[in-house]
Amino acid sequence: xxxxxxxxxxxxxxxxxxxxxxxxxxxxxxxxxxxxxxxxxxxxxxxxxxxxxxxxxxxxxxxxxxxxxxxxxxxxxxxxxxxxxxxxxxxxxxxxxxxxxxxxxxxxxxxxxxxxxxxxxxxxxxxxxxxxxxxxxxxxxxxxxxxxxxxxxxxxxxxxxxxxxxxxxxxxxxxxxxxxxxxxxxxxxxxxxxxxxxxxxxxxxxxxxxxxxxxxxxxxxxxxxxxxxxxxxxxxxxxxxxxxxxxxxxxxxxxxxxxxxxxxxxxxxxxxxxxxxxxxxxxxxxxxxxxxxxxxxxxxxxxxxx
Numbered sequence: 431x432x433x434x435x436x437x438x439x440x441x442x443x444x445x446x447x448x449x450x451x452x453x454x455x456x457x458x459x460x461x462x463x464x465x466x467x468x469x470x471x472x473x474x475x476x477x478x479x480x481x482x483x484x485x486x487x488x489x490x491x492x493x494x495x496x497x498x499x500x501x502x503x504x505x506x507x508x509x510x511x512x513x514x515x516x517x518x519x520x521x522x523x524x525x526x527x528x529x530x531x532x533x534x535x536x537x538x539x540x541x542x543x544x545x546x547x548x549x550x551x552x553x554x555x556x557x558x559x560x561x562x563x564x565x566x567x568x569x570x571x572x573x574x575x576x577x578x579x580x581x582x583x584x585x586x587x588x589x590x591x592x593x594x595x596x597x598x599x600x601x602x603x604x605x606x607x608x609x610x611x612x613x614x615x616x617x618x619x620x621x622x623x624x625x626x627x628x629x630x631x632x633x634x635x636x637x638x639x640x641x642x643x644x645x646x647x648x649x650x651x652x653x654x655x656x657x658x659x660x661x662x663x664x665x666x667x668x669x670x671x672x673x674x675x676x677x678x679x680x681x682x683x684x685x686x687x688x689x690x691x692x693x694x695x696x697x698x699x700x701x702x703x704x705x706x707x708x709x710x711x712x713x714x715x716x717x718x719x720x721x722x723x724x725x726x727x728x729x730x731x732x733x734x735x736x
Contacts, residue, residue: 528607539670560696597641651709
């Protein structure tokens with residue numbers, strides 16, 4: 431075979447390979463467009479709202495979404511993400527640091543975020559998206575009337591009132607950064623064992639007088655609605671809980687629309703704004719998808735979910 435013939439053969443082969451590669455990339459891209467992104471959430475209103483906001487932001491960019499909301503607690507969502515059954519869900523840095531990574535609570539937000547980002551990437555190939563702009567830390571809540579009557583303004587004041595009846599969710603009772611550590615830090619010894627309650631029942635139980643102290647979240651919309659008073663964490667026990675979406679690395683790196691949508695939500699929610707969104711669902715009984723759509727419209731997105 432002469433040199434000219436070799437050039438012709440190699441040139442044809444190169445073109446054929448290039449065309450095949452282009453076709454393969456086009457097929458992958460088409461596949462990605464057609465495969466729904468699976469978005470999960472834990473089983474409380476804020477989580478459902480955040481996931482719905484992400485879902486509608488993705489749909490506005492033409493990305494199909496499979497909503498898998500109200501799955502349960504932290505460990506259920508994390509295991510589903512690691513197992514590849516979810517592609518993303520909203521999480522909090524302090525929860526990841528203490529509950530998932532089993533680290534002792536830290537009050538340094540930057541250090542906690544850096545640690546969870548590095549460990550999640552190394553252990554499970556998971557990416558922490560940009561912070562959403564608010565922190566949802568634990569909050570001990572009492573009735574405002576009791577706060578005034580007993581002069582309760584901070585958590586340390588509870589040590590003088592062991593007669594108060596506490597009610598907590600399962601995770602708060604079991605987690606190291608929950609009741610166990612809190613009781614040690616503040617010397618709390620209630621006469622009655624804390625009642626274990628579903629998260630959705632905590633505030634109704636407090637309002638009706640079934641319990642006197644509950645562990646809620648600082649952005650809960652029902653705190654004001656039931657006339658609750660948040661006690662100051664005067665010993666700075668609770669770690670930072672910055673909200674962000676945790677995403678499978680393959681989805682974050684392989685789907686630009688997903689990445690752009692989540693980056694567009696960076697810093698979009700203050701704690702006050704999140705409380706208002708939560709109140710719209712928990713107090714006003716509005717549908718999370720409607721509340722999410724209105725938020726995205728104010729933010730400049732056009733959600734497509736109906």
